[in-house]
Structures are given as C-alpha cells and as structure tokens.
Amino acid sequence: MASLLGSVCLALGDSLPLGTLFIHPIKLPHGARLWMLFPLVFCVAAVYRASRAQSPGEIVGPTLRTFVSILLGMFGIAIGLLIAHEIILRYF
Amino acid sequence: MAIPAYQAKKPNVDASTRAIQAGLLGWLIPGAGHFFLGARGLAAVFCLAISLPFFVGAAIGGVKDSINPKTNGWLFCAEIFIGGYTTVGYLVSNRLPDIPPKQQSAYASYYPGADVAQIYLATAGLLNLLAILDAVARAAQHGVPTFRLTEAQPKTVAEDGVQPGATSLSEALK
Incomplete structure (x- = not known):
C-alpha cells in the first residue's frame, strides 16, 4: 500500500513541474546562504506572533518588531563569536 | 474578552x-x-x-x-x-533509487x-x-490564546457569564 502510494506520488511529482522541484534539488546560488536567513526569521516571527494573537490583524506590527529583534539578536551573537574567535587566534 | x-x-x-x-x-x-x-x-x-x-x-x-x-x-x-x-x-x-556511497546523484x-x-x-x-x-x-480554553487567559478571565465573567478559573469549555459555561 505504502509502495503504491509512493509510486503514485512519484509519478505525480515527475509529471508536474512543481513536483520535480522536490525530486531534483535546486542548487542554491553562490552567496545566497546568508540571505536565506531573512525569510526563515520572518516565518518564525509570524508563527510566534500568531500563537499569541486573537485575529490576524493583531500580528502585523508585532511580527515586524519580532523579526527585527531576532535579526539584531543574531547579529549580536555573530559579532560576539567573531570577537571571541579573533581573541582566541591572537592570544591562545 | x-x-x-x-x-x-x-x-x-x-x-x-x-x-x-x-x-x-x-x-x-x-x-x-x-x-x-x-x-x-x-x-x-x-x-x-x-x-x-x-x-x-x-x-x-x-x-x-x-x-x-x-x-x-x-x-x-x-x-x-x-x-x-x-x-x-x-x-x-x-x-x-538509492544513492551509492561516495557518488554524486x-x-x-x-x-x-x-x-x-x-x-x-x-x-x-x-x-x-x-x-x-x-x-x-x-x-x-474556548479560543483564547494561552498567555491571555489569565487577563481575559475577569472581563469574560462580566460580559459572558463564564466561570472564573474554568479549565474546560463545559466547565466555563456551567
């Protein structure tokens, strides 16, 4: 049964252009790795804020604020790690 | 609420x-x-x-x-x-198909x-x-987000007759 379902899904995936995407992985453009952070952080912020809201209208502003806060926090962590890295290389 | x-x-x-x-x-x-x-x-x-x-x-x-x-x-x-x-x-x-080890696929x-x-x-x-x-x-919790439940209860009681401290819908609407 699972095998049959898998075959059906595979046939669908091969026949639909969108399905082929998931079977043949797309190559990430050079230098795109860092930029991939932004949409993911936005999705995290949206889900977090949606879990605290009563209606979708309440989440737009808080989502943007959370998005910026997460980015700033991650930037701060990156700077901290870079400084620690430089100190270790220089003094140890 | x-x-x-x-x-x-x-x-x-x-x-x-x-x-x-x-x-x-x-x-x-x-x-x-x-x-x-x-x-x-x-x-x-x-x-x-x-x-x-x-x-x-x-x-x-x-x-x-x-x-x-x-x-x-x-x-x-x-x-x-x-x-x-x-x-x-x-x-x-x-x-x-399985991918053989050390080979690109x-x-x-x-x-x-x-x-x-x-x-x-x-x-x-x-x-x-x-x-x-x-x-x-x-x-x-009758549709209220978890973190709002405590602050929502007094209002809910006044407006809708929901029992304070209710943990289920049936209990809340008694």
Missing part, C-alpha cells in the same frame, strides 16, 4: 475532544487545527508561515536525502511534526544547499509543533 462565536455556539461539545481533533488536524496540515476551530485568518497565517519553509527546504534539499529517517534521523524527528507533508515526502523518497543535495535545507525543514517542523500546541490550547 468575549468567547468566540464558533465556541459559544457549541456549548455541549467536549473541549478535550475538540482539542484532540484540532491537534490531529494541525499535525496533518499546518493551520488546519485553527481552521477547524474557526480561526480562519490565523489558520492561513500558520499554513503559509510553516508550509513555505518546509517546501523551500524540500526544494533545496530534495526529498531523497532530506525526508528520510535512514539518512538523517534527527532531522526526520523534527519534520514528523508536519505529518501530512512528511508522509508524502517519505513515500516519494522511498521510491527513488541528481537526487541529492550537497553543501551548502543541504545545510540550508536541513535548517528550513527542521524549523518548519518545530514551528508546526508550536502551532499544534496552540491549536490544542485554544480548543481547551
């Missing part, structure tokens, strides 16, 4: 049954639990914000390596929280794409866990 109309109309429905139904639906498709509870706008937000990273991760990583407990068990543990998508991905992954993704795919897929799975728990909590 008033009881949402979708909950107030069904006072006889057992809250724990609705919580289980919402949780299972949310596990199958992101946002479906909220849709079932009547919070359709939030359901759309959950569905988009969770499906997007999952599909982007699957497109970059490919289902063969990314949705496969044999190649990456820990990643699969995180993905399994989106039951519907992961099941289809796993079935397709099983039907694709059109079905596999490599650094740096594989890393990004893992992060996207794992994050999507764990975000859906949050969405499932939120749907379950809303179903059990």
Whole structure:
C-alpha cells in the first residue's frame, strides 16, 4: 500500500513541474546562504506572533518588531563569536 | 474578552475532544487545527508561515536525502511534526533509487544547499509543533490564546457569564 502510494506520488511529482522541484534539488546560488536567513526569521516571527494573537490583524506590527529583534539578536551573537574567535587566534 | 462565536455556539461539545481533533488536524496540515476551530485568518497565517519553509527546504534539499529517517534521523524527528507533508515526502523518497556511497546523484543535495535545507525543514517542523500546541490550547480554553487567559478571565465573567478559573469549555459555561 505504502509502495503504491509512493509510486503514485512519484509519478505525480515527475509529471508536474512543481513536483520535480522536490525530486531534483535546486542548487542554491553562490552567496545566497546568508540571505536565506531573512525569510526563515520572518516565518518564525509570524508563527510566534500568531500563537499569541486573537485575529490576524493583531500580528502585523508585532511580527515586524519580532523579526527585527531576532535579526539584531543574531547579529549580536555573530559579532560576539567573531570577537571571541579573533581573541582566541591572537592570544591562545 | 468575549468567547468566540464558533465556541459559544457549541456549548455541549467536549473541549478535550475538540482539542484532540484540532491537534490531529494541525499535525496533518499546518493551520488546519485553527481552521477547524474557526480561526480562519490565523489558520492561513500558520499554513503559509510553516508550509513555505518546509517546501523551500524540500526544494533545496530534495526529498531523497532530506525526508528520510535512514539518512538523517534527527532531522526526520523534527519534520514528523508536519505529518501530512512528511508522509508524502517519505513515500516519494522511498521510491527513488538509492544513492551509492561516495557518488554524486541528481537526487541529492550537497553543501551548502543541504545545510540550508536541513535548517528550513527542521524549523518548519518545530514551528508546526508550536502551532499544534496552540491549536490544542485554544480548543481547551474556548479560543483564547494561552498567555491571555489569565487577563481575559475577569472581563469574560462580566460580559459572558463564564466561570472564573474554568479549565474546560463545559466547565466555563456551567
């Protein structure tokens, strides 16, 4: 049964252009790795804020604020790690 | 805060049954639990914000390596929280030919794409866990988000006659 379902899904995936995407992985453009952070952080912020809201209208502003806060926090962590890295290389 | 109309109309429905139904639906498709509870706008937000990273991760990583407990068990543990998508991905992954060791394959993704795919897929799975728990909590607490329940109770009592400290819908509407 699972095998049959898998075959059906595979046939669908091969026949639909969108399905082929998931079977043949797309190559990430050079230098795109860092930029991939932004949409993911936005999705995290949206889900977090949606879990605290009563209606979708309440989440737009808080989502943007959370998005910026997460980015700033991650930037701060990156700077901290870079400084620690430089100190270790220089003094140890 | 008033009881949402979708909950107030069904006072006889057992809250724990609705919580289980919402949780299972949310596990199958992101946002479906909220849709079932009547919070359709939030359901759309959950569905988009969770499906997007999952599909982007699957497109970059490919289902063969990314949705496969044999190649990456820990990643699969995180993905399994989106039951519907992961099941289809796993079935397709099983039907694709195996990749011989130390050989490049059109079905596999490599650094740096594989890393990004893992992060996207794992994050999507764990975000859906949050969405499932939120749907379950809303179903059990007459649609109020968990963190608002305490502050909402005094107002709710005054406006809607809901019992203070109620932990289930039937108890709240006594």
